[in-house]
Amino acid sequence: MAKKFIQMLVSFCVLYFLASPCFGGDALDAFEGQKGTVKIAGGTAHIPVMKEAAKRIMTCYKDIIITVAGGGSGVGIKQVGEGLVDIGNSGRKPKPEEIERYNLKMFRWAVDGVGVVVNPANPVKSLTKYQLQEIFAGKIDNWTALGGADHAITVYTRDESSGTREVFWNKALDKSALSAKALFVPSNGAMKTAVANDPYAIGYISVGYMDASVIPVNLDGVTPTLETVKNGQYKVARGLYSNTKGEPTGLTRVFIEYLFTPEGQQIAADKGFIPVK
Amino acid sequence: MRASKETVAKGIFLFCAMASAVIIASILLFMVALGLPLFKGGAFFSVWTGAWAPHQGYYGIWPMIAGTLWIATLAMALCLPLSLGASFVITSLGGPRLRRMLNALVRFMTGIPTVIYGFVGIFLLVPLIREGFGGAGMCVLAAGIILAVLISPTMVLFFSDSLQSVDPANVQAAKALGADRVQRLLYVMLPKAFGGLASGFILALGRALGDTLIALMLAGNAVRAPHGLLEPARTLTAHIALVKAADFDSLEFRSIFACGIALYLFTTAATVAVRWIERERMMVP
Numbered sequence: 001m002a003k004k005f006i007q008m009l010v011s012f013c014v015l016y017f018l019a020s021p022c023f024g025g026d027a028l029d030a031f032e033g034q035k036g037t038v039k040i041a042g043g044t045a046h047i048p049v050m051k052e053a054a055k056r057i058m059t060c061y062k063d064i065i066i067t068v069a070g071g072g073s074g075v076g077i078k079q080v081g082e083g084l085v086d087i088g089n090s091g092r093k094p095k096p097e098e099i100e101r102y103n104l105k106m107f108r109w110a111v112d113g114v115g116v117v118v119n120p121a122n123p124v125k126s127l128t129k130y131q132l133q134e135i136f137a138g139k140i141d142n143w144t145a146l147g148g149a150d151h152a153i154t155v156y157t158r159d160e161s162s163g164t165r166e167v168f169w170n171k172a173l174d175k176s177a178l179s180a181k182a183l184f185v186p187s188n189g190a191m192k193t194a195v196a197n198d199p200y201a202i203g204y205i206s207v208g209y210m211d212a213s214v215i216p217v218n219l220d221g222v223t224p225t226l227e228t229v230k231n232g233q234y235k236v237a238r239g240l241y242s243n244t245k246g247e248p249t250g251l252t253r254v255f256i257e258y259l260f261t262p263e264g265q266q267i268a269a270d271k272g273f274i275p276v277k
Numbered sequence: 278m279r280a281s282k283e284t285v286a287k288g289i290f291l292f293c294a295m296a297s298a299v300i301i302a303s304i305l306l307f308m309v310a311l312g313l314p315l316f317k318g319g320a321f322f323s324v325w326t327g328a329w330a331p332h333q334g335y336y337g338i339w340p341m342i343a344g345t346l347w348i349a350t351l352a353m354a355l356c357l358p359l360s361l362g363a364s365f366v367i368t369s370l371g372g373p374r375l376r377r378m379l380n381a382l383v384r385f386m387t388g389i390p391t392v393i394y395g396f397v398g399i400f401l402l403v404p405l406i407r408e409g410f411g412g413a414g415m416c417v418l419a420a421g422i423i424l425a426v427l428i429s430p431t432m433v434l435f436f437s438d439s440l441q442s443v444d445p446a447n448v449q450a451a452k453a454l455g456a457d458r459v460q461r462l463l464y465v466m467l468p469k470a471f472g473g474l475a476s477g478f479i480l481a482l483g484r485a486l487g488d489t490l491i492a493l494m495l496a497g498n499a500v501r502a503p504h505g506l507l508e509p510a511r512t513l514t515a516h517i518a519l520v521k522a523a524d525f526d527s528l529e530f531r532s533i534f535a536c537g538i539a540l541y542l543f544t545t546a547a548t549v550a551v552r553w554i555e556r557e558r559m560m561v562p
Contacts, residue, residue: 154413159519183415183509184498197404
């Protein structure tokens with residue numbers, strides 16, 4: 001009886017080892033012998049990828065701790081520049097003066113689109129760029145004007161430190177004015193929650209964040225999806241950057257290299273972004 | 278020997294008191310010093326009363342001051358009667374079982390994290406307001422109601438503690454004179470406990486002015502001074518949370534310090550006012 005039990009235990013252990021994610025993952029071997037902490041903060045679009053990478057690494061190497069925080073692109077650049085975190089993510093390219101002041105090294109590991117979204121209950125599924133600008137400026141303020149319900153439009157936007165906002169404002173709104181009535185939400189996740197809960201909402205999120213709870217709106221006839229961003233049809237796109245202060249070293253360097261391995265790039269693709277390699 | 282010990286103790290306590298006073302004063306100085314670029318160029322008044330439009334070069338924080346006052350006032354207006362009533366029930370009006378249950382509930386509520394209240398607000402209250410009253414749902418009303426729920430345990434605990442610590446001899450004397458429960462509460466306990474009630478009020482007001490998360494999640498954060506309960510608003514604290522990521526040298530970032538000064542002055546003014554009322558009452562025999 002005892003023998004059989006031990007047999008079972010051994011075979012269970014072998015199976016467990018074979019099934020474990022640490023077995024056979026070439027990309028993760030680079031972390032062998034590394035220990036310490038990597039602190040990551042900034043862009044909220046990056047978070048799903050950062051979390052998945054961190055989970056895979058920390059499952060196999062118990063001496064490594066990776067923390068992932070949000071805050072927005074501005075926070076990411078500022079905190080890495082001031083040495084508060086090891087990696088500062090941004091959903092926009094850092095400005096030349098930021099690069100110079102903080103001596104930033106940029107790593108662009110994926111491309112992402114920023115799409116307009118509405119609540120699934122909203123019949124309006126298509127807008128022209130001009131209509132979009134009028135909506136965000138507050139000039140069109142009722143859905144009836146666009147073929148929807150007779151209800152005021154609730155415009156949601158992001159705070160000024162958001163890279164998503166920066167790209168959307170530059171490339172979709174063409175830097176036109178923003179209504180003072182617009183509501184502000186602090187992250188991509190909060191934007192999705194807000195639009196998913198408000199039948200009269202309009203907002204914009206990273207294409208990687210889109211799911212069934214919100215409906216992407218065609219902009220000038222192009223639906224923002226992974227495909228249209230990839231083939232260049234959908235123009236409101238940006239790179240996802242991970243920035244370090246100076247050349248990265250040690251564990252931070254290994255982590256950034258991991259993002260560029262086939263496994264890291266696959267995580268980015270799984271989370272709805274376009275890999276760069 | 279005894280005297281020297283006393284001198285040492287006195288010195289230590291004096292030092293602590295001085296240190297906290299100096300820290301509080303230096304926080305104000307620090308904020309003024311860092312916010313100075315904002316006030317230069319004759320813009321001192323427009324910072325407090327102007328509109329917020331950083332792209333056009335306007336860095337006024339009036340919309341945020343108005344938002345803070347609206348939300349905090351609404352929260353206090355809802356919370357004060359609620360907390361007074363609850364503390365009356367806990368200390369004298371309720372039966373023993375009701376008292377115990379209510380007390381346990383209030384103590385439990387103090388331990389609930391703010392973000393939970395925020396989520397309840399977003400998923401339950403905001404859709405209700407949107408469907409019931411129209412508008413976007415994220416508004417002064419939503420934030421005020423949830424904020425009232427958030428700060429009420431603090432108030433109830435302070436109120437009931439101070440009502441309970443009224444000298445029982447006074448209450449007994451009133452009872453001997455034939456005062457019933459409500460009369461004892463209104464004419465003996467309430468006036469005697471005024472100092473404690475005032476402290477509870479100030480503490481709750483401080484929380485209402487200083488809370489960031491509820492307003493950030495529920496008030497909508499639009500940068501326009503609200504004109505009604507159903508309009509979105511941005512509080513000073515939410516504004517700090519939203520622009521803290523701006524470039525350190527920008528005037529946008531400097532506006533954080535103006536917000537800090539405004540908050541500081543509000544809290545100070547409220548404390549001074551309540552303490553003044555308390556002293557006036559003490560003077561009257």
